[in-house]
Amino acid sequence: MEIKLTELSNKEKAMFALRALYASHGFSMFRMSKFEAFDLYADNRDFMDYASIITFTDTDGMLMALKPDVTLSIVKNNRNIGDDIRKIYYNENVYRVSPRTRYFKEIMQVGVECLGKVDDDCICEVLLLAAESLSILSKDAVLDISNLDILSQLIASCRVPREAEEKIAEEIGKKNIHGLAQVCRDYDIGPARCELLKMLITTYGKPEEVIPKLETAFAKAEGAEEYMASLGRLKKIVKAFRGSGFEDMLNLDFSVVSDLKYYNGIFFKGFVKGAPDGVLSGGQYDKLMKNMNRNSKAIGFAVYMDNLGRLSRFEGEEVVIRG
Numbered sequence: 001m002e003i004k005l006t007e008l009s010n011k012e013k014a015m016f017a018l019r020a021l022y023a024s025h026g027f028s029m030f031r032m033s034k035f036e037a038f039d040l041y042a043d044n045r046d047f048m049d050y051a052s053i054i055t056f057t058d059t060d061g062m063l064m065a066l067k068p069d070v071t072l073s074i075v076k077n078n079r080n081i082g083d084d085i086r087k088i089y090y091n092e093n094v095y096r097v098s099p100r101t102r103y104f105k106e107i108m109q110v111g112v113e114c115l116g117k118v119d120d121d122c123i124c125e126v127l128l129l130a131a132e133s134l135s136i137l138s139k140d141a142v143l144d145i146s147n148l149d150i151l152s153q154l155i156a157s158c159r160v161p162r163e164a165e166e167k168i169a170e171e172i173g174k175k176n177i178h179g180l181a182q183v184c185r186d187y188d189i190g191p192a193r194c195e196l197l198k199m200l201i202t203t204y205g206k207p208e209e210v211i212p213k214l215e216t217a218f219a220k221a222e223g224a225e226e227y228m229a230s231l232g233r234l235k236k237i238v239k240a241f242r243g244s245g246f247e248d249m250l251n252l253d254f255s256v257v258s259d260l261k262y263y264n265g266i267f268f269k270g271f272v273k274g275a276p277d278g279v280l281s282g283g284q285y286d287k288l289m290k291n292m293n294r295n296s297k298a299i300g301f302a303v304y305m306d307n308l309g310r311l312s313r314f315e316g317e318e319v320v321i322r323g
Contacts, residue, residue, distance in 0.1 A: 011108070011305050015091060017136050018110045018303060022089035025129060027112055030088035032073045038063040040072055047262050047288060048072065052097045054104060068096040070302065074113050075289060081116035081296045088113050105306070111282070113300035115289075120233060123266055123284070123299055124240035130270060130280055130301050131246035137279065137308065138272035143246070144253035145237065145268045148283070149230045150214075152260050154196055157222055160187045165260070168197060173257040175201050196221065200254035207238040210252040233266070262288040266299070279307045 008016070023029070038055055041048045047069075054066040067073060070092050078086060089112045098105040112129060114122050127145070134141035151172065155165050164187045171180040177198055184194040199217055203210055211231055218227035234252065241247050256269050263285050270280030282301020289298050 011308055014137055014303075014308050015108070015110055015305060018133055019089065019091055021132060021136060022110075022112050022129070025087075025125075027087045027089040030074065030090045030113075032067070032070075032077065032090070032092065034067055034093070035064045036067050036073055036076075038065045040076060041065060041068070044072060044288075044291065047259065047291075052104075054095055066095040067092070068094055070094060070109060070111065071113070071285065071288070071300065072292075074115075074300075075292050075294060075298070078115055078294075078296075080294055083117050085114055085116040085118065085122060088115075108305035109302045110305060111300060111302035113298060115294075115298045116296045118284070118286075118297035118299050120236055123233075124237055126282070126299050126301065127237055127266070127268065128240065128244055128246065130268060130282060131241070131244070131249050133301075133303055134249065134270045134272060134280060135246065137303075138274070140273035141249055142251060142271045143249045143268060143280075144251050144256050144271070145234070145266065146252070146254045146256040147230045147234055147265060148257065148260060148263055148267050149233075149265055150218075150227060151200060151254060151257065152264065153223060153226055153230070154193065154200070154221075155260070158187070158189045158193055160189065169257050169260055172197065172201055172255055175255045177201055192221075204253050204255070205251060207234065207250060207252050211235060211238075237266070258283060262291065268301070270301075270303075275307050277304075277307050279304055 038053070041053055053068050056064055058064050070090060074088070091110045094107050094109060095104060096107065097103065112126065114126055131143050134143060151169065155168055164183060167183045168180065171183060180197055180201065181194065184197070196217060203213055211234060214231055215228065218224055221227060238250070241250055256267055258267055263283050264287050265284035267283030269278045271278050280301055280303050282299070284297070284299045286297045289296055
């Protein structure tokens with residue numbers, strides 16, 4: 001049987017094209033149940049708002065949940081990998097409250113995960129794959145990259161309570177300079193560190209323009225060597241993009257943040273013209289792995305297929321799915 005993409009909806013076309021892409025890069029299909037024991041989410045309540053999960057009692061009396069997240073299920077079902085790298089992709093539905101409608105919604109995701117001995121080369125491979133995914137969805141796409149290690153180090157140097165750390169990350173994520181300045185005043189964060197935090201909101205653009213500014217700003221900061229090491233990782237990523245055809249898609253944006261208790265290092269989001277929300281999101285989640293008693297590292301991303309419904313047409317190349 002052959003299925004031509006021209007006969008499918010935009011969402012189906014994108015899904016099959018992405019699956020073909022990931023398989024061509026050596027990623028193996030990973031399948032999982034629609035259900036998980038509710039304890040998985042209760043044990044990771046900081047990572048997942050388990051109060052908004054659809055639950056039911058199984059025939060044996062166990063409390064189960066319709067899967068609201070893919071990453072937790074993948075980590076749960078993959079034990080410590082050691083020096084190897086497991087490269088998988090998935091095509092799954094998740095069930096959670098939509099931030100736009102505040103109602104439960106079935107959301108289709110296609111994504112990839114790398115678990116095990118994840119190094120800089122693996123991180124670059126995943127980022128290039130994220131860029132190629134966006135290029136399949138649209139000819140007009142942007143990939144915004146951040147390094148959460150820089151933000152984490154800067155927040156830690158402020159020596160403020162956990163609640164203040166969360167407020168700082170929240171205001172940076174919202175690009176709210178005035179809100180950030182107020183947090184600095186409320187918690188007596190000195191002017192030098194406050195200015196560095198503000199810079200993470202205002203410094204956005206092409207890597208060749210942003211990285212030199214950050215190097216100058218952090219050169220004299222406390223812990224300058226660590227900042228420079230994190231900026232060096234960004235330089236390596238920029239180098240990996242040279243000659244890929246995706247250089248123009250790449251931007252640095254330190255307002256791209258996530259939960260610092262679980263995520264670390266490189267974090268990124270992808271946007272395409274015609275979709276007001278991000279259609280791709282991912283990053284390193286070594287802290288989540290550690291929290292789930294795994295000694296491996298991990299990085300991955302998901303493409304949110306529900307956001308693609310707003311695109312007027314699918315711009316990927318024609319391919320044929322055989323099976």
